[in-house]
Amino acid sequence: MPDVKLVNISKRYGKGRIIAADKVNLEIKDGEYFTILGPSGCGKSTLLKIIAGIVKPDEGEVYVGGKLINDVPIEERHIAMVFQNILLFPHMNVEENIGYAPRVKGIERERRAKIVEEIVSMLKLTLRSTAFPDELSRGAQQKVSLARAIASETNLFLLDEPLSALDSRVRLELRYELRRLVKELGVTAIHVTHDQEEAMSISDRIAIMKHGKIIEVGSPVELYLGPQTIFTAHFLGKMNFMEGVVIESSGGGCVVEVSGGVRIRTKAKGRFARERVVLAIRPEFIKLSQTINENNKNVIEGRIIEKFYTGSYIYYKVKLENGIEVLTLTEAEKMYKDGDKIYASFPPEYVILFKYPEEGLEKELSLE
Amino acid sequence: MQMVNFFGKKIDVRSFLSKLFLTATLISLGVFVFLPTFYLISFTFLGWDEVYREVFANPLIGDEHWQQIKGILIFSFRIALIAVLIDILIGIPLGYILARKNFRGKGVVEDLVTLPLVIPTSAFGFATLITWTTIAGIGGFLGLGRGLVELNYVVPIIKIPFLILIVHVTLTFPYVVRIFKSKLEELNPEFEIASRSLGASVFTTFRSIVFPQALPGLFSGVVLAFARSLGETGATIIVAGVNTTASIAIVKWELEFKIAPASFLGFLLILIASSMILPVEYFVSRERSISSLPNLTEILRIEKYLLKFEKTISRKLYWVKEVVSFIFIGICVILPILVVLNSVILYWSADPYTGKIEGGVIYQLFGPANYFKSLIRATAVSLIVAAVSTYISVCIGIATAITIEKYRFCRAIRSLLKVPLVVPTSTLGLSMILLWGPKGLGLINPGIWLIILTHIVFSVPVVVESALASYEGSDVEVYEEAARSLGATPYDVAETVTLPIIKRGIFTGAILSFTHSLGETGATFIVMGRDATVSTLVVNMVEALAIPAALFASTYLIALSLILLFVFRKISK
Ligand SMILES: Nc1ncnc2c1ncn2[C@@H]1O[C@H](COP(=O)(O)OP(=O)(O)OP(=O)(O)O)[C@@H](O)[C@H]1O
Ligand SMILES: [Mg+2]
Numbered sequence: 001m002p003d004v005k006l007v008n009i010s011k012r013y014g015k016g017r018i019i020a021a022d023k024v025n026l027e028i029k030d031g032e033y034f035t036i037l038g039p040s041g042c043g044k045s046t047l048l049k050i051i052a053g054i055v056k057p058d059e060g061e062v063y064v065g066g067k068l069i070n071d072v073p074i075e076e077r078h079i080a081m082v083f084q085n086i087l088l089f090p091h092m093n094v095e096e097n098i099g100y101a102p103r104v105k106g107i108e109r110e111r112r113a114k115i116v117e118e119i120v121s122m123l124k125l126t127l128r129s130t131a132f133p134d135e136l137s138r139g140a141q142q143k144v145s146l147a148r149a150i151a152s153e154t155n156l157f158l159l160d161e162p163l164s165a166l167d168s169r170v171r172l173e174l175r176y177e178l179r180r181l182v183k184e185l186g187v188t189a190i191h192v193t194h195d196q197e198e199a200m201s202i203s204d205r206i207a208i209m210k211h212g213k214i215i216e217v218g219s220p221v222e223l224y225l226g227p228q229t230i231f232t233a234h235f236l237g238k239m240n241f242m243e244g245v246v247i248e249s250s251g252g253g254c255v256v257e258v259s260g261g262v263r264i265r266t267k268a269k270g271r272f273a274r275e276r277v278v279l280a281i282r283p284e285f286i287k288l289s290q291t292i293n294e295n296n297k298n299v300i301e302g303r304i305i306e307k308f309y310t311g312s313y314i315y316y317k318v319k320l321e322n323g324i325e326v327l328t329l330t331e332a333e334k335m336y337k338d339g340d341k342i343y344a345s346f347p348p349e350y351v352i353l354f355k356y357p358e359e360g361l362e363k364e365l366s367l368e
Numbered sequence: 369m370q371m372v373n374f375f376g377k378k379i380d381v382r383s384f385l386s387k388l389f390l391t392a393t394l395i396s397l398g399v400f401v402f403l404p405t406f407y408l409i410s411f412t413f414l415g416w417d418e419v420y421r422e423v424f425a426n427p428l429i430g431d432e433h434w435q436q437i438k439g440i441l442i443f444s445f446r447i448a449l450i451a452v453l454i455d456i457l458i459g460i461p462l463g464y465i466l467a468r469k470n471f472r473g474k475g476v477v478e479d480l481v482t483l484p485l486v487i488p489t490s491a492f493g494f495a496t497l498i499t500w501t502t503i504a505g506i507g508g509f510l511g512l513g514r515g516l517v518e519l520n521y522v523v524p525i526i527k528i529p530f531l532i533l534i535v536h537v538t539l540t541f542p543y544v545v546r547i548f549k550s551k552l553e554e555l556n557p558e559f560e561i562a563s564r565s566l567g568a569s570v571f572t573t574f575r576s577i578v579f580p581q582a583l584p585g586l587f588s589g590v591v592l593a594f595a596r597s598l599g600e601t602g603a604t605i606i607v608a609g610v611n612t613t614a615s616i617a618i619v620k621w622e623l624e625f626k627i628a629p630a631s632f633l634g635f636l637l638i639l640i641a642s643s644m645i646l647p648v649e650y651f652v653s654r655e656r657s658i659s660s661l662p663n664l665t666e667i668l669r670i671e672k673y674l675l676k677f678e679k680t681i682s683r684k685l686y687w688v689k690e691v692v693s694f695i696f697i698g699i700c701v702i703l704p705i706l707v708v709l710n711s712v713i714l715y716w717s718a719d720p721y722t723g724k725i726e727g728g729v730i731y732q733l734f735g736p737a738n739y740f741k742s743l744i745r746a747t748a749v750s751l752i753v754a755a756v757s758t759y760i761s762v763c764i765g766i767a768t769a770i771t772i773e774k775y776r777f778c779r780a781i782r783s784l785l786k787v788p789l790v791v792p793t794s795t796l797g798l799s800m801i802l803l804w805g806p807k808g809l810g811l812i813n814p815g816i817w818l819i820i821l822t823h824i825v826f827s828v829p830v831v832v833e834s835a836l837a838s839y840e841g842s843d844v845e846v847y848e849e850a851a852r853s854l855g856a857t858p859y860d861v862a863e864t865v866t867l868p869i870i871k872r873g874i875f876t877g878a879i880l881s882f883t884h885s886l887g888e889t890g891a892t893f894i895v896m897g898r899d900a901t902v903s904t905l906v907v908n909m910v911e912a913l914a915i916p917a918a919l920f921a922s923t924y925l926i927a928l929s930l931i932l933l934f935v936f937r938k939i940s941k
């Protein structure tokens with residue numbers, strides 16, 4: 001029932017100078033785990049606050065379950081919020097915090113205790129219910145605040161960077177817990193974050209946001225493998241970019257010439273000759289080998305100039321013969337040394353092309 | 369740093385100096401602040417035989433004095449209690465509005481709330497008096513041809529004289545508003561959003577989230593307001609009519625040389641004030657004090673109805689708090705001032721109703737009575753007293769604040785310093801005269817020096833409290849440590865880091881004690897001898913029925929306090 005629809009939402013701050021939301025249109029389906037992802041200051045929180053009723057939009061409509069709710073006050077929107085700075089009521093203990101929503105609904109003490117108990121066991125909280133928030137770790141606090149939100153028995157969850165204030169191990173753990181709960185309860189969740197890994201791992205769909213605008217919406221796989229914009233390609237995961245010009249285009253793909261006259265063949269279609277493009281490929285799709293392999297396409301010679309371990313994988317930075325540096329990712333069993341001569345192959349099916357941005361590649365890649 | 373002393377022993381200069389500093393601070397605190405505050409207690413015990421004879425077993429009137437004291441105490445407590453209840457009713461919404469809402473003219477409203485703290489109370493009492501009881505006030509505006517109420521009009525049911533209640537509420541509500549407001553400002557407003565997102569209406573959120581967390585602030589404000597009401601003299605003496613409150617009784621008895629009943633009444637007031645403030649201080653400083661309070665509405669099983677009620681008022685009656693607050697400020701603070709200004713113009717050259725020039729301001733000021741000269745002289749006395757007592761209080765206050773922060777065992781001083789703040793000032797005046805005056809040590813006769821000493825007693829706590837507040841408000845300790853790690857000595861640190869950071873707090877405290885000193889009446893009356901201050905002069909004028917002169921003096925004092933308010937605002941911004 002709680003599908004959320006934003007129509008032409010705009011919001012400006014500071015006498016109109018700061019655009020926090022710019023004609024946003026968004027549809028979130030019932031039961032979906034939806035994430036709004038974008039760099040700091042792009043207006044994610046503002047969007048969430050508009051849905052919650054904390055901020056009034058300058059223009060546009062908010063529909064929940066098909067009903068226009070622009071003028072409904074927060075307390076009647078039946079939403080549950082989880083905040084980055086947790087906001088457990090400091091003068092109430094764990095039990096009172098969790099039981100707050102039932103209490104303000106007028107539910108009697110005995111029934112309330114039952115509700116609290118149920119949620120506690122569902123979340124597997126092993127806390128003293130008489131403990132006060134400041135006696136708990138941040139992770140435990142956020143779990144309690146999640147429990148508090150669940151106790152309000154609403155089916156729209158709004159989560160504003162709920163994991164950002166936690167340390168990385170707890171963050172990972174709670175990430176899956178969040179998704180499990182949302183799915184178990186069958187509620188709709190809108191989650192705001194600037195952490196792309198977090199967004200990729202828990203969302204059904206992600207909306208990429210920049211400068212108050214929604215750039216692109218799609219499932220994590222769609223966005224990762226087939227981004228429609230340079231910004232998305234850049235913001236989700238790692239990506240190598242090269243400027244180039246299409247010199248040949250046919251039904252099966254096209255050939256792009258990048259700097260140094262190096263030609264790269266791709267399966268990308270719909271480009272026309274002499275078009276300026278940006279060519280992109282993810283590090284894990286670039287194949288490295290020390291010998292020339294007949295099966296490999298688009299092979300360019302280069303040298304290893306740097307490497308970074310991540311445990312099971314190694315990133316190599318390769319300087320190609322045309323002077324361009326690319327980042328590659330290989331399994332840790334293949335070890336190269338700095339300065340090793342290497343052949344890098346760019347499989348045509350993984351080479352993506354974008355139209356060359358009007359304001360230049362640099363500007364497009366900046367996160368501001 | 370080491371030094372060899374006369375006996376050839378090596379001593380550490382630094383630790384010697386800091387011990388010296390500590391001792392000097394404690395001694396001056398003891399002599400200037402605590403001794404006068406608590407002297408009356410020992411005086412009453414030492415002279416118990418005489419007190420007993422006078423109060424309980426007077427050969428002529430038996431225990432008449434005791435009966436009077438009982439009546440007066442009960443009367444004063446009833447007033448203070450009702451005044452504080454009204455303060456709470458007005459202070460909570462007003463504090464909330466000032467802390468949470470932004471609107472044009474907010475600064476003006478804040479100033480109007482501070483004004484009663486700055487205005488000399490006798491001038492304010494006089495303004496209230498003519499506003500309500502004379503044709504120059506509300507009655508005249510309404511065309512009644514007389515004042516709106518009689519001087520001795522008693523409010524039915526609560527049985528408290530109307531005018532006394534009005535001045536007490538107006539002079540005490542700023543404490544509740546200001547302290548409650550600053551407590552609210554410390555609270556993250558996002559808690560309120562969290563609560564509302566969980567389904568609580570604005571009012572329910574206020575009751576269950578905001579209010580409990582701001583409760584300690586409300587407590588401190590209420591205690592100060594209560595104490596201030598108990599001790600209020602300047603305005604009360606003007607509007608009291610036939611009634612006698614505890615602090616007026618002390619002034620009267622002292623002037624009639626009835627020392628025994630006066631000191632016994634003062635003794636009781638000090639005991640009551642301390643026994644009120646110390647438990648509250650303890651409660652407020654305890655951790656989780658709020659959470660330990662029982663939830664009354666759930667025990668009474670009215671929570672459900674309350675929630676419904678709160679939902680309705682959140683939706684429909686949210687504007688009531690604004691309207692009530694602003695009407696209150698309009699009637700109780702702005703109106704009296706306007707009436708006084710208006711009247712002083714009306715009465716400038718002659719009485720507007722009889723046409724006699726003897727009833728005009730000019731004649732009274734410069735005619736045979738020559739109130740102008742008294743006014744100039746009183747202004748000089750007031751300014752000297754305020755300046756000197758503020759200066760000394762700032763010196764003692766800074767030393768005390770540093771001592772309290774540096775030495776753990778001095779923390780208790782902070783709570784003890786609340787006692788002089790809540791001791792009724794007339795009691796304090798009595799204590800001063802019994803201690804230093806001819807009947808005590810015989811060191812200082814009533815007059816300007818004794819006034820200064822008296823004002824120091826209540827000024828030091830004010831300076832210390834605001835210095836500590838600004839010390840705790842900024843992370844001074846971090847900077848101090850940084851300075852120490854860079855090689856600064858403790859004295860360098862105090863001079864280059866601590867003092868500059870808490871400078872603003874000290875300024876605020878200094879301004880508050882300066883204005884307090886200008887406006888103080890109760891204690892000054894007792895200790896001034898022939899050196900009248902401006903605020904006591906207003907009382908004398910009213911008692912001599914020199915109304916036009918009193919009008920002028922009040923206008924003058926109000927103008928003075930508006931200037932001080934302006935300075936206060938410049939500094940505290
Ligand atoms: N109340 C406000 N007044 C003025 N400007 C605001 C206000 N709230 C947000 N802004 C501005 O609007 C823009 C968007 O803010 P918002 O908080 O929505 O961003 P965000 O994407 O959530 O950022 P973050 O990752 O830092 O939380 C920012 O530039 C911010 O400075
Ligand atoms: Mg944000």
